Amino acid sequence: MKKIVVFFLFFTCILFSQSKKEVIVGILADNSTSETNILLEELKTEVKSVLGANVEVSFTKQLDNNFSLNTAKTNYQTLVDSNADVILSFGTINNIMLYNEKVYPKPTIVFGSINNDFMDLTEKINKTEVNNLSYVIAPFSYKDDIEIFNSLFEFKKLGIIVEEHVINELPIKDLLDTYFLNKNQEYKLIPIPKEGEDLTYSLDDVDAVYFAGGNYLEENKINALIKSVNTKKLPSFTAFGIKNVERGILATNHTDSNLSSFFRRIALNIESIVDGKNASDLPVFKNYEKKLTINYATATEINFPLRYSLIARVNFIGEKNDDLKDDTSKMSLLEMLEVVLDENLSLKAEKKNLDLVDQDVKSSKSNYLPDLSVSAGGVYIDPKIAEISAGESPEFSTSGAAVLNQLIYSESASANIDIQKELQKSQKEIYNSSQLDAVLNTSIAYFNTLILKTNTQIQNQNLQITKQNLDFAEQNFRIGSSGKADVLRFRSQLAQNTQNLIEANNDLEQSFNTINELLGQSMNTKIDIQDLNISDDIFEKYNYNEFFELLDYPNLKQKFVDFLVEETKNNAPELKSINYNLNALKRNYKLYDKGRYIPTVSLQGQYSLAMSQSGAGSSYPVGAPNIPDGTYNVGLNVSLPIFKQNLNNINRQTVKIQEDQLLIEQENTYLNLEKNIHDIVLDLINQIANIEISKVSEENAKQSLDLTQNAYKNGAVSVIELIDAQTNYIQAQLSKSSANYNFLITSMQLERAFGYFFLMNNDVDNQAFFQRAKQYILNKN
Numbered sequence: 001m002k003k004i005v006v007f008f009l010f011f012t013c014i015l016f017s018q019s020k021k022e023v024i025v026g027i028l029a030d031n032s033t034s035e036t037n038i039l040l041e042e043l044k045t046e047v048k049s050v051l052g053a054n055v056e057v058s059f060t061k062q063l064d065n066n067f068s069l070n071t072a073k074t075n076y077q078t079l080v081d082s083n084a085d086v087i088l089s090f091g092t093i094n095n096i097m098l099y100n101e102k103v104y105p106k107p108t109i110v111f112g113s114i115n116n117d118f119m120d121l122t123e124k125i126n127k128t129e130v131n132n133l134s135y136v137i138a139p140f141s142y143k144d145d146i147e148i149f150n151s152l153f154e155f156k157k158l159g160i161i162v163e164e165h166v167i168n169e170l171p172i173k174d175l176l177d178t179y180f181l182n183k184n185q186e187y188k189l190i191p192i193p194k195e196g197e198d199l200t201y202s203l204d205d206v207d208a209v210y211f212a213g214g215n216y217l218e219e220n221k222i223n224a225l226i227k228s229v230n231t232k233k234l235p236s237f238t239a240f241g242i243k244n245v246e247r248g249i250l251a252t253n254h255t256d257s258n259l260s261s262f263f264r265r266i267a268l269n270i271e272s273i274v275d276g277k278n279a280s281d282l283p284v285f286k287n288y289e290k291k292l293t294i295n296y297a298t299a300t301e302i303n304f305p306l307r308y309s310l311i312a313r314v315n316f317i318g319e320k321n322d323d324l325k326d327d328t329s330k331m332s333l334l335e336m337l338e339v340v341l342d343e344n345l346s347l348k349a350e351k352k353n354l355d356l357v358d359q360d361v362k363s364s365k366s367n368y369l370p371d372l373s374v375s376a377g378g379v380y381i382d383p384k385i386a387e388i389s390a391g392e393s394p395e396f397s398t399s400g401a402a403v404l405n406q407l408i409y410s411e412s413a414s415a416n417i418d419i420q421k422e423l424q425k426s427q428k429e430i431y432n433s434s435q436l437d438a439v440l441n442t443s444i445a446y447f448n449t450l451i452l453k454t455n456t457q458i459q460n461q462n463l464q465i466t467k468q469n470l471d472f473a474e475q476n477f478r479i480g481s482s483g484k485a486d487v488l489r490f491r492s493q494l495a496q497n498t499q500n501l502i503e504a505n506n507d508l509e510q511s512f513n514t515i516n517e518l519l520g521q522s523m524n525t526k527i528d529i530q531d532l533n534i535s536d537d538i539f540e541k542y543n544y545n546e547f548f549e550l551l552d553y554p555n556l557k558q559k560f561v562d563f564l565v566e567e568t569k570n571n572a573p574e575l576k577s578i579n580y581n582l583n584a585l586k587r588n589y590k591l592y593d594k595g596r597y598i599p600t601v602s603l604q605g606q607y608s609l610a611m612s613q614s615g616a617g618s619s620y621p622v623g624a625p626n627i628p629d630g631t632y633n634v635g636l637n638v639s640l641p642i643f644k645q646n647l648n649n650i651n652r653q654t655v656k657i658q659e660d661q662l663l664i665e666q667e668n669t670y671l672n673l674e675k676n677i678h679d680i681v682l683d684l685i686n687q688i689a690n691i692e693i694s695k696v697s698e699e700n701a702k703q704s705l706d707l708t709q710n711a712y713k714n715g716a717v718s719v720i721e722l723i724d725a726q727t728n729y730i731q732a733q734l735s736k737s738s739a740n741y742n743f744l745i746t747s748m749q750l751e752r753a754f755g756y757f758f759l760m761n762n763d764v765d766n767q768a769f770f771q772r773a774k775q776y777i778l779n780k781n
Helices: 002-019 034-051 069-081 092-100 142-152 164-169 172-179 219-231 242-247 259-274 296-301 333-343 345-368 383-387 411-479 484-519 537-541 544-552 554-571 573-592 647-713 719-754 763-779
Strands: 021-029 055-059 086-090 108-115 133-140 157-162 186-191 208-211 236-238 251-254 290-295 315-317 371-380 396-409 600-614 630-639
Touching: 021 034, 021 069, 021 259, 034 055, 034 259, 069 086, 069 092, 086 092, 086 259, 092 108, 092 164, 108 259, 133 142, 133 259, 142 157, 142 172, 142 208, 142 236, 142 251, 142 290, 157 164, 164 172, 164 186, 172 186, 219 236, 219 242, 242 251, 242 290, 242 315, 290 296, 333 345, 333 411, 333 484, 345 411, 396 411, 411 484, 411 573, 411 647, 411 719, 484 719, 554 573, 554 647, 554 719, 554 763, 573 647, 647 719
Parallel strands: 021 055, 021 086, 086 108, 108 133, 157 186, 157 208, 208 236, 236 251, 290 315
Antiparallel strands: 251 290, 371 396, 396 600, 600 630
16 A cells, blocks of 8 residues: 555645646846846746746746847847747836847737837737737837926036947937927936046036936936035926936936836736747736825925925925025015006906097087098089180199088087096096906905915824824734734725825916916916915005004994995095996086087188189180189088977987986995904905814814824724824814905905005005004994
């Protein structure tokens, strides 16, 4: 029995050994470094692990092309002619060489970075459908990188650091020449310096640097290059992953590829090929993930201006500098208002209405200007008639005439002048109203933008708190004090917070679009604004604190409101415009009433000149008196319409109806303004309360969050309690940040209601306003 068992085991081992497959993997690379050698060993381990014990995997010696296309092609042919079963290709040069090949005799897997500028690979490719060819790649593009870099920093001349062999082997210069052909920018190729060479002098004439190469350099060499660039205070961008940004390059749009997932895919592809599947049928594994990453420490070191709008769409690494210096290019509210009043397109269009009304006034006055016309003509008469005309009608004659009409007085013309002047004043008030609306809209846009800027910052801070809480949850999970559910809950919370941050940034960008529209600028204009709150000097200067105090005392509120209503009567351009229209109607009524009894007086004069005459009948008979060549006449016309089809009465009645209509509109407008003042004052009182309450609320919420975080770390509270504490804290922060700005927005709305903006008037006028207010309150019973 034992012999049978031993025989069976021996036979099984023979069968097993006979069924075990052998696979030889050939490796192509551009160059070898200590770092790439380590990664290659990790890949070999992954391949052996996936293929398992049933497959004997061996790897050929790595063939490096040292960045030569010709060598790369030779190395590939060497592996094709060898006993290698599968070929792995690493590196840009190898991958471009293989892309240009038409036939692949052996299963070939292209791995690594693929430059889309030289190889046409799109996201839509799911399979290569090329016999024996498969991709496991991370595509990138010089042109795309430069576009992204330019969106961060509008350089004038870009220095592109790249290996010398890339310049020699690839058409990079042709590519960049074409790209920059129609741009107002330049570029300069800077070969990576050789041992002992200094990069500094090559950077003197550039204002930005793009690291298109250097990924194969030893760490000390790439660090030296980065240091040279940062010392020159030059913004920099890399074609490679976040690791280079961590070393000190300013930014990248690439992530560090998850090599474990890449290695696993390569191993699975090799397994499929061993099992008989064609490489062309394998899924193309592509990493198109892009993430703009900026190094805060580098940005601070080189004084790179970081806009708040970057916060949501950028992954920041390194030390965050919360004390960024104020950018002098940031617009203040007063600066913005000045630009809006000069450049706002709606105001410009409204200003044209004023110009048109001015033309109407000029046109009405022109009725009293003389009307002078001249004419000339020639006449040919039948010579038979001319012969018997006794010199009165010569056969050929030419003559000229000058006619002058002068209106001396017309009630209709005078009324038209008066009416157009009143309409001119009315249109001026409409323009003033539009200006006040523009000031209000600009102020609201300004303060809303500040609210959204603060909201973006708070959402980012909240995101960091969630990351911190996630760390606590993962620590608790590792030590067994909490379950996996807490980790998953915070990961979900992290996704929500990220979305909130993105939405906050988009809202902020939309607010900048609104400001650009108000300023009459393109939406592409990059702007930023200065932060403000009610404690700033500008608001002390323009008496907002005094305004605040008058509303803070309940016993003064109603008297102050009554004063504002009185001010509205004097200031509101809407009421003034209606008054001027009423004046125009009254003048029109006068025209159709007593004005119809006033005659129209005009003067007319004419001078005629016979310039020439010839032919038959051109001479007077002998003894007949000669008619002078030039004659004139002057006449005075006086007209008075007695009965104009009853139109005067009808027009008078129409004007009266229009006047009644305007009086109703005036009363309604005043009532609306009065209501707005009462409503806005109540809103202001709410805002005053919110300012004080939000301070206390934020302090309490912050203390509660700190206590809850400590308790959660010790396992004393649940994840729900911690999230609630965090949510309460962010809501309290948002409420506090919004309270001051909302008070200012509401204040501007109130000022618009009574037609007087403190920011747009000088200190003397503002002091006079408050003096009138105090005097009114003292006199009010």
